[in-house]
Amino acid sequence: MSRVRTFLLAVLFLCVFCLPLFSATQEFLSVQVKEGQMRSTPSFLGSVMASLAYGDRVELIEDKGAWKRVAIRGGKIKGWVHMSALSTKKIALRAGTADVQTRATSSELALAGKGFNAKVEAEFKNKNKNIDYTWVDRMEMLAVKPDQMHAFLKQGQVNPPEGVAP
Amino acid sequence: MKRDSLILFLLLPASLVICGCQTMLTATEKVTTQAESIGMIHPSYAQAIKKSTGAVSKSIEEFTPEQEYYIGRSVAAVILTKYQPYTNQPANQYLNLLxxxxxxxxxxxxxxxxxxxxxxxxDEINAFATPGGQIFVTRGLLRCCRNEDAVAAVLAHEIGHIQLKHGIQAxxxxxxxxxxxxxxxxxxxALAPNEVAMLTETFGGAIMDITTTLINNGYSRSFEYEADNAAQTILRRLGYDPNGLVEMLMVMGKNLKSGESGFAKTHPAPQDRIDEIQQKLGIKYSRVRTPDARQARFTKAVGKI
Known part of the structure; x- marks a missing residue:
């Protein structure tokens, strides 16, 4: 009798602790970079199939190391995104909105444009007139597209070994 | 009844593991709070437990990538007040592609x-990486590279510093x-004007901390070895020869003059780094051989820099 009671107690205990795990069927992540890349395979060699914008919410479908398979547009598009582009926090794009004040605590929320931002940079520039940002801005224009990278590897006969890609 | 309690006691950690780390963190917090409220543990001790469980997850998330970007921009601007850009377009284009x-x-x-x-x-042998992703390499350092695999090693080492958040830790x-x-x-x-002023002051201080470390003091030896380690991984994943780094360090050892500013002051001696790479990563040196097409584009872009 006592053994049955112990067993039932144990089952009950496991259920209580594991319930949140099963009830949370949908998990969402936020894009924390200006332009996130969604790839066809969980590798930097996978072709880029979509671009994600800062603050976009994506639904987590599968976890594979550093790569997360996610869905966008209500599950219409699915692909792989590197975890460095994603945050578990909800990202609010503007500070001081009603949404920010009522819905989430600071540990659940990251504010876009919060803290060290363009405004702080402008103030800093104002106080340090000798610091010149001309070339910092010019560097931003030196972006390389994914197809240029593939062509660069091919042209230089740089062959990523199988199974090593992260 | 006693046995029931014992089983429950054993089941608690097991179920926590099943529920995953995130839940465990919350659960630890809840249990600690409860223990504190019923007087089981002293409030200061409870605070310490909460802090230590949260420390790992919080420390990584201190600044958002957007904030690191703004820190990086200003660190880059300060570096560019001390060093002039080399405005050769093919060289910069090649460096960005690679x-x-x-x-x-x-x-x-x-x-x-x-x-x-x-x-x-x-002409100084030096390189810098900001937390925002701006990476600078001097002509002097590029002259230590005899092939693309060596340039790749230099850039991968700097990417390693960013990946490991070494700049932010300064x-x-x-x-x-x-x-x-x-x-x-x-x-x-939204922040009040005086808070923006305070934040700007802190921002200026942070920029100074990072640039002082990058330009004058250098990172710790262990950070440099960690960055070398990360560089090896990146090189391998792409299919570059990990000996590119060893070869570059060999040339650097010859080119560095003692008492020179830059790498000589802020980095471990090239031979020490070679020893560390060869011992820790088990790389046995053999000469880097690169295909003709790769060597040709290297020579054209930065070979005579």
Whole structure:
């Protein structure tokens, strides 16, 4: 009798602790970079199939190391995104909105444009007139597209070994 | 009844493991709070437990990638007040093609506005990486490279510093606390003008901490070895020869003059780094052989820099 009671107690205990795990069927992540890349395979060699914008919410479908398979547009598009582009926090794009004040605590929320931002940079520039940002801005224009990278590897006969890609 | 309690006691940690780390963190917090409220443990001890369980997850998330980007921009601007850019377009284009491709194979391929590379017009042997992804390499350092695999090693080492958040760690702890306290207040409302001024002051301090470390003091030896280690991983993933780094360090050992500023002052001696790479990573040196096409584009872009 006592053994049955112990067993039932144990089952009950496991259920209580594991319930949140099963009830949370949908998990969402936020894009924390200006332009996130969604790839066809969980590798930097996978072709880029979509671009994600800062603050976009994506639904987590599968976890594979550093790569997360996610869905966008209500599950219409699915692909792989590197975890460095994603945050578990909800990202609010503007500070001081009603949404920010009522819905989430600071540990659940990251504010876009919060803290060290363009405004702080402008103030800093104002106080340090000798610091010149001309070339910092010019560097931003030196972006390389994914197809240029593939062509660069091919042209230089740089062959990523199988199974090593992260 | 006693046995029931014992089983429950044993089941608690097991179920916590099943529920995953995140839940465990929350559960630990809940249990600690309960223990504190019924007087089982002293409040200060309870605080310590909460702090230590949260420390790992919080420390990584101190600044958002967007904030690291803005820190990086100003660090880059300060570096460019001390060093002139080398405005040779083919050289900079080559560095960006190679560098941005390498960054894709790193453990942190995505940062706020991506990685950018620029050659500095200086004979000094030096390189810098900002937390925002701006990477600078001097002509002097590029002259230590005899092939693309060596340039790849230099850039991968700098990407390693960013991936491992070494720049951010150069900011004084008190300053980080100051900044995060002000920033936390912002989640509820916009910052008041005096708070913006305070934040700007902290920002200026953080920029100074990082640039002083990068330009004058250098990182610790262990950070340099960690970056070399990360570089090896990146090189391997792409298919570059890991000996590219060893070969570059060999030339650097010859080119470095003692008492010179830059790498001689801020980095471990090239031979020490070679020893560390060969011992820890088990690389046996053999001469780097690169295909003709790769060597040709290297020579054309930076071979005579």
């Amino acid at each position: 560098g941005q491709t390498l960054a894709q194979a790193s453990d942190m391929p995505e940062i706020f506005r991506g990685y950018r590379f620029l050659v500095l017009n200086s 900011i004084k702890k008190a300053r980080i606390t100051d900044a995060l306290t002000t920033i936390a207040a912002e989640s509820a409302r």
